[in-house]
Amino acid sequence: MKTYLSRTNFNSSRLVRLLADFNAGERGDARAESRGKQSFAERLGQWLDLNHAIALSGALHPSLRQGPGGTAAGAADEVAALVARTQAALRDAITQEGGGKARIKLPLPEAGATLESGGKYLPYRRYYLAQQREMEAALVQLRAQVREALKGGSPSLRQLAGLDGVLEKALAERERNLFLNVPLLLEKRFEQLRDAYASALEASSQADGVARWMQPGGWLAVFCKDLQSVLLAELEIRLQPVLGLVEAFGNEVSKSQ
DSSP: OOOSSOOOOGGGOHHHHHHHHHHHTOOSOHHHHHHHHHHHHHHHHHHHHHHHHHHHHHHHSOOOOOSOHHHHHHHHHHHHHHHHHHHHHHHHHHHTTTGGGOSSOOOOOOTTOOHHHHOOSHHHHHHHHHHHHHHHHHHHHHHHHHHHHHTTSOHHHHHHHHHHHHHHHHHHHHHHHHHTHHHHHHHHHHHHHHHHHHHHHHHSOOOOOHHHHHSTTOHHHHHHHHHHHHHHHHHHHHTHHHHHHHHHHHHHHHHHO
């Protein structure tokens, strides 16, 4: 049986792997660190499992065909195109491919900043939270639009849309609290890179400067790349429920033709 959503094991999730890799280089109590990672991974896994129940429910429900296949196929294509456009727009916002048009701009220190004045995490935490709000708002609207499209399909798709609406409301607070942990975990990575650079700078005779931080391999350039990678991994996870609904729609259309 083909499921509507590719199964994502939380231990192999790109988001969990990235955060685990960042924290692996830290010093400190290894047991406490392991417990922290396990806690985040387990909570992420529970969220994924509950969202995956949407797709599983649709897969197990007997197909109840309704309406001409051509009309349903056109609606399924429109929904898939809408999801693709939204996903692309959110990815562009994260990667800053819009250049100066980006609504949420990555914070960068002024040219004359020092580690004391410009090596603070707070601007990046605010940036990450702003990106999360942008993702959440866009995906809540998108998910509602996809559900509305499903309601125009077969009884099984209408039932799936209803289940998704209930599940989204039930998990909204858990999801929000879960993802609020991500910028906190990223702060450890920021401090690790900054402190390692500060130690190397102290042991050398080289001059400090923002240009050096942002050059390829510079500590802040590395962090900004990591920040982008984590945001993209989070987007990937947040999209899973919507992609599951889209695949359910497509599979239902295929069975009716």
